[in-house]
Amino acid sequence: MAQPDIIVTAPLPPFLYDPLRADYRCHDYYAASHKPGLLAAEGARIRGLVQGGGTVTPTTLLDALPRLEIISVFGVGYDGVPVDYCRQRGIKVTNTPDVLTDDVADVAVALIMMTGRGFVRLNRFVHAGEWEKRGPELTTKLAGRRVGILGLGRIGKAIAQRVRAMGMEVSYTGRKPQDVPYRFVPDLAGLAAESDFLVVACPGGAATKNVVNAEVLAALGTKGTLVNIARGSIVDEPALVAALQAGTIKGAGLDVFADEPHIPAPLFAMDNVVLLPHVGSATHETRKAMGDLCKANLDAWFATGKVLTLIPELA
Numbered sequence: 001m002a003q004p005d006i007i008v009t010a011p012l013p014p015f016l017y018d019p020l021r022a023d024y025r026c027h028d029y030y031a032a033s034h035k036p037g038l039l040a041a042e043g044a045r046i047r048g049l050v051q052g053g054g055t056v057t058p059t060t061l062l063d064a065l066p067r068l069e070i071i072s073v074f075g076v077g078y079d080g081v082p083v084d085y086c087r088q089r090g091i092k093v094t095n096t097p098d099v100l101t102d103d104v105a106d107v108a109v110a111l112i113m114m115t116g117r118g119f120v121r122l123n124r125f126v127h128a129g130e131w132e133k134r135g136p137e138l139t140t141k142l143a144g145r146r147v148g149i150l151g152l153g154r155i156g157k158a159i160a161q162r163v164r165a166m167g168m169e170v171s172y173t174g175r176k177p178q179d180v181p182y183r184f185v186p187d188l189a190g191l192a193a194e195s196d197f198l199v200v201a202c203p204g205g206a207a208t209k210n211v212v213n214a215e216v217l218a219a220l221g222t223k224g225t226l227v228n229i230a231r232g233s234i235v236d237e238p239a240l241v242a243a244l245q246a247g248t249i250k251g252a253g254l255d256v257f258a259d260e261p262h263i264p265a266p267l268f269a270m271d272n273v274v275l276l277p278h279v280g281s282a283t284h285e286t287r288k289a290m291g292d293l294c295k296a297n298l299d300a301w302f303a304t305g306k307v308l309t310l311i312p313e314l315a
Helices: 014-023 035-045 059-063 083-089 101-116 119-127 154-165 188-193 214-220 237-246 284-304
Strands: 005-008 025-028 046-052 070-074 092-094 146-150 169-173 197-200 225-228 251-254 273-275
Touching: 005 014, 005 035, 014 025, 014 284, 025 035, 035 046, 046 284, 059 083, 070 284, 083 092, 092 284, 101 119, 101 154, 101 197, 101 225, 101 251, 101 273, 146 154, 146 188, 154 169, 169 188, 188 214, 214 225, 214 237, 237 251
Parallel strands: 005 025, 005 046, 046 070, 070 092, 146 169, 146 197, 197 225, 225 251, 251 273
Antiparallel strands: none
8 A cells, every 4th residue: 555645844853753754655845945846746645744733834735735634733732723724624633632741730830930939040049159158049938829820721730730739729710610629710810810820821822812911911910920831822922021021020931932932032131030942841751752642643544534632623
């Protein structure tokens, strides 16, 4: 049987790309020097597409792939996929949930600890030789502090479990209340107003674009720190910079940004901001599991006509 043709629209690690090349005819759109030529020559044969979690897939590209059956996302986020378009064409969209939940939740907790306890500043303090001259500053006790979580999905629940074990109080907001031992707050501004740490853990996309805006940040206030491990698009980044510059909020711990890898320049100079390079799932074990699931979705589809992790909107 002939190998199915697939198109790759993002840089992939060898532990995913090598197995794909072994079982499929791979067309590297991401690296192609002449993308229109590749589509003209191969587009009519392509049945599968592999992209990254942060990849934006325009409908014009999908229009050039008339036989496309499945998009397999190497990541849990799929906000760059035109889901309504895929529904209309009957294109399956899969992602890699669950396997990265623990790692991303760990990063959220790390950002709470690094901002709340000032560990990044204290590390710089020691490296600069300042400890020999004076004592370190006092920081914030975390037990008893209030954590508000925007989006209590798999990752949000894992974050809640971790911070509760640290003695912190948990509340959340989302589309509807859930059967969980945490208090539901129906609106985001209300959640921010009662939170010492507001953790963004909801999906990206049009529905959540800039929902953490100037109003929400004002409600978070001078006692509050914003932590974002979800998508940069969820936070109004200019409003966040302005809130930090004005002292409207206490600080921020950020693993994601609106225009990665570009970060607003003012954030680099802020001592109350911790910046990470989108490392939520960046462990050897988790990235390998993500790659395995990304390929397994393709394998299952072409072998059985079924997928392992169809996104909820298409279920």
